[in-house]
Amino acid sequence: MKIISMKTFTGRNIYSHKPVVKMLLDLEDIHDKTTVDFKMFNKRLLELFPNLVQHHCGLGKHGGFVERILEGTFFGHVIEHVILELQVILGYDVYFGKTRLHQEPSLYNVVFEYQNETVAVECAVQAIHIVEGIMKTQYVNTSNIIYDLRKIQEKSELGPSSKAIYEEAKRRGIPVRRLGEDSLLELGYGKYARFVQAALTDATSGIAIDLSCNKELTKQILMENNIPVPIGAIANSLDDAIVIADEIGYPVVLKPLNGNQGKGVVLNINTPEELEENYRIPTDYNNQVIVEKYVTGRDYRVLVINDKVCAVAERKVPEIVGNGIHTIRELVNIENNNELRGYGHEKPLTKIRLDRIALNYLERFGLHEHSVPALGQVIKLRENGNISTGGSARECTDEIHPDNIAIAINAARAIGLDIAGIDITSSDISQPMKDNGGAIIEVNAVPGLRMHLHPSEGNSINVAADILDYLYPDGTPYSVPILAITGTNGKTTTTRMVAHTLCVSGKKVGMASSSGIYIDKNCVLKGDNTGPKSARNILNSKDIDAAVLEVARGGIVKRGLGYDLADVGVILNIGDDHIGQDGIDTREDLAFVKSLVVEAVKPEGYSVLNADDPMVEYFMSRACGSIILFSRNPLNRVLIQHIEQGHTAMYTQDHHIFLCEKGEHTKLIDVSSIPITFDGNLECNIENVLAAASALYAMHTPVDMIKHGLRTFIPDIQMNPGRFNIFEIGNKKVMIDYGHNINGYKEVGKFISKLNVSRSIGVIGVPGDRSNEQIISIGAKCAELFEKVYIKEDKDLRERNPGEVAYLLHQGLLSADFNPDNIQVIPCEVEALRTAISESEDGDFITLLYEDLDPVVSLITELQNEELSKLELSLTS
Template structure:
């Protein structure tokens, strides 16, 4: 084909809630090159090719909101990136995924676009994106791609990437109960819930089943030995390792016999009712394909029943029938199989309630035993079996018999599962009638299976469907406490870390095992597991899989939300501290409303009956309130509450020096703000505000007022935030302020201490705008008596000293004495220079990038935390 007209530049996957949609989406960035200003109606033959390949596009609504809206847009003229979005969605829809959300926007003028589109199967979504680009490029180059070939390929890889039917049923049941689900990798392994009570399942195999128990269940002879020792009836048999040994064992046991591999599954290699030496040898060779040894055991006549045991009870029973066809005197066996496989309930693998029947060596051999071939035409009404066993995976069917099982058979099935040590087990019983005790009828338990399939119980061919997934989820999450995992998510421009720390500290006083992610690291029960900036979604996901915690407080930064969405599903409390101008001009956020839109995801993603905690004094709060359906809690350090368009349930505020809570007619005076250590006797206003936000969140979680007060009073080590140290006859303060509001708060707090000189060691991250850096420089010129300018080690795209020079020029423009400004690029060296030049009564404040080297230096010079 010709050159690519549409080029893929990047793919980004958002597996959870994100700023575009509360469902999983993919973001595709493409360059449409020369077609940036050419509408598709002006591309010869394009529309005809497009609608011939994807006729369903005629019904697409598009932004016009009605069926056929996209077709109207095509006729009027639209652009390639927009068409690409609709083709990707249509391809997924054709594959059975009911996706509808998509959006296309210009990213870089004139030809680079981003388009976001919903997906349900990640592999399918990714491959549909790539394939759609390929097909549209074919259209643009005047070639006709084999669209059906691509759709067949996409269907196959989509099926392969789906969760198995058992896992899917459990996941759907968990979601109905609002239990969060996290897929691990691309197989059928999922985590249900978070933290201490989280469970990992794969199909119906749970993390409670030990490796030993699973291994035992795979060894059929060992399983039978254990069952027999527990006085559970099993068929007599022997393990053999050669054809002649199989024949000898069969004669000793007594014909007819069954041969099966010692460690097979899904009925593979199992051959029943053998009474001829040649058949026994053939069966041995078949069994050896699936294991090193083969069991020869007594053939017990009867029906094949699968009993599903979940915990301490029988959840469902099914009578399994092997793959078969019924003759009509007209069609061959092969044709009858094809007719049966037309049933829409039959799929290639496990994606449908039943599996298609396949003609293979085993079925051909079974036909030969009946003097038939695939080309034979069975007479009217003749039942032709194509498998010896009734496994659904080989095309079998099932009849529900749950209400018929005899109590003794149910008790024996539960005992069998317990004797092996499996919490969810498939017990295979052979007996003529499951409603009669096998102790009386001579029936036997032939297998105990770990990870039993549950399709047959959810979708029986006959009888009552059984919601066995509900029983499994009940087993995994037996109490309300095991389902409920409290999460607090904190976002905003300033104050996130301190607020998150306060909440985590107070929860720990309530006998909770608390996990915390923040810009300073990941913590479990107060212990730092990982250092660094962990305010993104990946850190949140890692923490929520930790089995040592029963609640989590997550600092949720803007950058992570934009790049990857949220690292959790829903929070109990979502907090937006404030919306400041920091980060404007980055990642497409040009206005305060853009920033508020990003951060509003935190208060939108709140559980039913959860709470959104908002700052009553922030100008963007009315916007945030309108975007949330949660209950609203407002906090205000000045007891100023403007109308926000919605009625708040709770108010938390500072009044007459006290922190107070008001809920309807109830007013609680919690404690004096000056009693909160991190406010330095009420001097640090921003930490009063942070304390109010923490109080609001804790109260919304149902924490008693006296415990909240205890938490605020006892939290003293707010490392790296307004951290004040005594050094001989002067002081040093460390803080993480990295934007104009942060600097303003630090300077305001420092002036409360009335230093002889206020010395600033200043810097800012390089990804801030020139305007933002210069505005901080101007503030520093007005506030500091002596200035040392340093730079962050991470330049974030800037040249060395570029940020420092911006600072210096802004400071000197304020007629600041140039002799009092020193540029020292290294942060630690800049602090050392300030310390060496310090006078008695000075207060040196350093707005740092990396805390630990500074703390080590302060320890080395004997600095002590100020009391």
């Protein structure tokens, strides 16, 4: 077996609404083998992974997977379940998997859910090694494999603070994603997006962070605000430190000028000899060392969020209890095997370190790491209780005295921190510091949340919720409105129409479409931008009030959606495009792919559907939120049933668009007053108008503003470039459109038939990824539409040979008895159009179904200027 490729879907996708990995796996020479073809395979697999008996598999019941392997199942299926089980062993709550044949005889797509991408990918690699090892009757050391996976997990997992915020955001429905491989999170969309890393938010100023890191400046500012702090000074050498200690009196504390997590801090130094012995410890972190008076008492951490004390914890030093048998080192190792202790931040407690600080501390009491404590003897291993060095925490939020609350809040304000960890030493936090000699020892800009989330004693405090309450106070939006539009035909026009209307209503709109990304009407990136990356680009913009996203099939299939949930999802129609690609073999398959757009709608949102599309009832069965139907036929059965049930709909009747809500029918607008319908002659744009109006209504756009937007959206090269744009060149007319399938050509034909043109000329082409049959049928259709045809080819041949598409179109024309003398093949699009115009006569109507818009428009502008020059010359002569 070997892995051909792996692709990650980070958001909602056609396989699952949860993140998945899609692995292309080659079973090679075992493609025709099953689990019963290898003696003892099933027994050994279940011995290694007994919990596989809980996997339901496709049978939908406990033990379903075991039944399958006992019957004999293929090995791609086995790999899928081993990947999932490895992740479950590591603590991930994952269930979804699917394995399907990709290409005969041996290529399979194995899709599996994940929560940590790095870990999931490695689980896939290890699953193959495990299964191959079992097949070859080799020894498989799953303990070592799990150990190695846990090391990867430790390095790649979010820290506990960021993870808690991530999970709380998910619970609240706030879009959240991890940026990069660190613990930086992005919350929300558009102008409501926020960044947070652990307890550090995007509102925290850099100056405040720098101040908090400089312990001496922090003390100075706190003193100026009458906040109790220990006296001390900065030493630049050992001699300086001894002088300062003599002046302030022992015991003293040594700490690096800049530091965090208690690194390099040595407490309770009582003699010059101890000071000299420990002075090098803080200098490992900074050459300048703070020497300050040691304040006796308990070690408390007070978490302040937005001028509110949200949690208080007493930090306790790491300790072990002797048994009269084991050494201190052995007792530490035993305690470190506690399942609550892990490396770094992976678990509630961190493994205890016997580092230089701990060993020096033991020496003060005549102990060393090989000493054997007596039965019941408590051995403290260091002076401070930092969680990162093995300490523990007792939750004591209800104990803090109101005076101490005020001091902690004032300390955070003085430094300028919105979130701060205030370290207090006091004999009792329930008593005012002014009465018991307590003091603030440190102010932390990025306080760890773990001690509050997972205290060793007491109840957990959900401080992640407090942070999100601060970032998004009650009633504050976390996302701009999102409107997503998909379908086969009309996506771009509908997207532009909706964005235009929202713009004229005063909103700053981000629009992703087949022509580019636009922020507040300005194109920031040209080209086809209908995939998930483009959606994320829009939603990352802090300048937008609303997002209008054109969503194409390719992006959905290849990468899923670029957003979590939309306020409005629109499906215009389903055609035969792309049948035979990416596993889409039928129109139903394509409908399944497109339906993701209406499945990913907020419960309070809307799904907008075309009642005239044959797949509408299928879409209605999958759509989320409320459903709005639109139709060009007021007698449509599905529409009538929808209206009778009291739901919202839009439809056309007697050349007007009507809105029906709760049984009340209201005339909205005259179709002929909407420019892109060309006085009601362009039927496909009437459908697009209905979709746009329905979507805007779902977005709670006022009806008068909807009408204004529709009336001011012009079908010209500025507002709707490349979609039924008509130009005059002398006494000839040229229309350009992006008709790329049989339905597009049919709509062009219907429109031309209503214009009563003297002669219709076509410059035609088809993308090469259409089937031969589709291309031939388009050629045959053109025989009905045009009296003369120029066949061109796209620059992007899409794996076709040069001339292949042109030949198929030519065959299609001939199959419909089109006069071969009226056919010319000119592969270059611009040259084909130039020839068609030059050979045409006054009154002719030339239609180009283009591939590349800009060169075509440049040619038309050039020819218009030539005509204008001729006219000016004739007038002057």
